[in-house]
Amino acid sequence: MSDSPSVPLPYRLIATDLDGTLLRGDHTVSRRTRAALAAATAAGAAHIVVTGRTVPVARGILDDLDYQGLAVCGQGAQVYHAGEHRLLTSVTLDRQLGALALEKIESEIGPLFLAVARDGLDGKVLFGPGYRVHPAERAARSLEDRADLWSAPVSKVYIQHARLGDDELAEAARTAAGGLVGVTVAGEGLVELLPLGLTKATGLSLAARRLGLTAEDTIAFGDMPNDIAMLRWAAHGVAMAGAHDELKAVADEVTASNEEDGIALVLERLFSPAP
Secondary structure (H helix, E strand, O other): OOOOOOOOOOOOEEEOEEOOOEEEEOOOOOOHHHHHHHOOOOOOOOEEEOOOOOOOHHHHHHHHHHOOEEEEEEOOOEEOOOOOOEEEEEEEOOOOHHHHHHHHHHHHHHOHHHHEOOOOOOOEEEEEOOOOHHHOOOOOEOOOOOHHHHHHEEEEEEEOOOOOOOOHHHHHHHHHHHEEEEEEEEEEEEEEEEEOOOHHHHHHHHHHHHHHOOHHHHEEOOOHHHHHHHHHHOEEEOOOOOHHHHHHHHHHEEOOOOHHHHHHHHHHHOOOOOO
């Protein structure tokens, strides 16, 4: 029998965004951050990656990290078992609603440049004329006929505008079609239309439930407006130093940047045993 009582964990679930949060600019995780996560999981906490990337776009990164746990992908639309390479749940955007939303947005601000993420383990990102492909979508394929974007189930739609910046475009989309679709900003040049009500918190709550955990057990880390719902859902929300101002406004604390081991700094403070 142990002489000392076990010390309760400060949080039993650690939820981390990928880009701009867990990953450095070169898509690697620092040795210090790896060690901090390993120490927390060795103590009994679970780690879940929660990313805007759909499974096909995230899978290579997760494999490179030798990540074996649950991952919430596609802004909460997909729960993926990385160790088993298995899609556990998936939510798609109603294509008729998506097309109607685009019609309403374009009637207010003019033509949009479009891309869609196809559903499924091998769903491609398809982009139409004028769309500027984000580096994360290196395997994206171009389509000349806009109608072909809707030829199969999609997880989400990406929109860009010739004149409006990301925050302006997102606000215009919410004003024109917020009753039909969700709208979020996931990064530079990444304004996305989602199934209405879907957020990272939606997917994270499903993944947490599979582990027998709740919001009260969770600390969450992020950097962009698409992380707002997740940080609000968690018992403790942490924004990275370079985070969007909207996220910093709802965070419980702001840590150092992803390039300066911001996650590790918080986890070391919380999980390192007192001297």
